[in-house]
Amino acid sequence: MNSTPQLLFKNRVAGQTIFFKDYCKTGGYQALTKALKTMSPTEIVDVVKASGLRGRGGAGFSTGLKWSFFPADAPRPKYLVCNCDEMEPGTYKDGELLAADPHQLIEGMVLSAYALNADVGYIFIRYAYDQQLRNLQQAVAEAKKAGYLGKNILGSGFDFELHLHGSAGRYILGEETALLNGLEGKRPNPRLKPPFPAVRGLFGRPTTVNNVETIANIPHIINGGAEWFKDLARNPEGAGTKLFGLSGHLNCTECFELPVGIPLGELIEDYGGGVWKKRKFKACLPGGASTPYLTAEHLDIALDFDPLAKVGSRFGTAGVTVFDDHSCMLRATLNLLQFFARESCGWCTPCRDGLPLVCWLLEKIEKGEGTNEDLEMLKQQQQQITGRSFCALAEGAMGPLDGLLRLFEQEVIDHIQKGECPF
Amino acid sequence: MICLGNFSAEIEIMKKLLLKKQIDAFRRKVAKTEHPRELVIDLLREIQDRNGWVSDEGVELAAQILGVTPIEVEEVATFYDKIYRQPVGRYPIHICDSICCWSRGGEEIANHLQQQLEIKLGETTTDGLFTLLPTCCLGGCGRAPSMMIGRRFYGNLSLAELDRIIEQLREEAKG
Known part of the structure; x- marks a missing residue:
């Protein structure tokens, strides 16, 4: 059914992990060899720029x-950090990638580090991905042994050492500066930007933080070229393929590699197997818990950054969570906000105090105890929290609230007028 | 925290938290790195793996190995929800309550476990086997509803499957 060229999921077999020998059999480490022997770091940066690749972390x-x-x-050390925190509900693509084919990330890390002239790398792995951590431990050991990691890689004179960091929970670590504090062993509250990590990042040194899927795409871009990669997308402004993680009220909740720009309706029907229990599509989060809802009027929309921004949502991580027509969107939004409120690091007031207040209001209305004043206060909170928090967490939390108030305000009013949840 | 007056007793307690070879391995890593603090999560995870949780003595031990103050370890230890600063049961159960699991019956899973184990979320069974903890998304959104017991992930849960897993762990604990 899936006729999309498979890059990231090329070697993926359910329940199996591909290691060094099999990775090399399907062209693994050829891109790295080609780049180290024939390309300058600047050339790699130019190819990646021309490919149109956009950060896959959201x-x-x-x-x-x-x-x-x-x-x-700049003088060394300089760091390349890979963000595999992936803790936004609905997002599990990086986990699928690393469960299947961990060497792609290692090859991508070395290539990216060469392009950036970074000499030390870290892969930050969330607590729940214990199997993925062990896969990476094995892959790093194999790559070292084969001379693809360490000193003077393939005789090029380029050195790169790679560390793995297994985390211990908390969504905020996905915020890049909180992640850097976490790697340093400090309390992982986010840092003030500027200075940006490129200037003062890990241990105060220049640092780039990229997502797993972003980095895993680099070997494919080097092998296939910028034009080829760009043309993989279905929409003119898009580039490449994308891992879409399906979840929620679908018959099939799996992860697929599909072209960027695939229409939402096609994704749901052809890959998600349609909405479960023969029910109708009501809404979805298109790219993780922080992305405002899409509804049935958006089924023709091309799933990509710009088209989704135009309708007031975000492509995010392309973790698509679907809700059927029996769902109470107020209750769903309450669940999402409870997640953000609990995961707040507590550093700034709009997030620490604002999000629990929003939860309290939503819960009150859901129980049928809400008033019109509560709805007004909810709207005020959304406006006051947006743009006023220290980092993007509270901003992201406002995504589903914005979607609720913009697209499902009548549902909220129904709760208030009926004095109970209508679902 | 431990009484500083009884220094040798303190050292003895701390030594029981990790094997000598584990402590030595960490000391070697500390000597090699410019920033010993970066090892704190690794160290806390190892202390927890061996003891089931991280006690005050565990925090002190980590601080001593890394050459930092206990508060610098504590501020990290208390931040992460998968570092336990209180004793937990032999099988800590993290039940996902985020949106994808919620949309596919996560609440029923949590209710069923509370009934079966006769404890509320946040509590430990009297036999010391199970602790129930709500958790945010475990990255098993395609296999919802899901949970983790210790480091092991369980997805596509049904109530019958849940009963089977609990029974199996009870048996395992007997053996």
């Missing part, structure tokens, strides 16, 4: 452009 910033800001000429 923000969607051009990877090549981000790299071009990195002070590659």
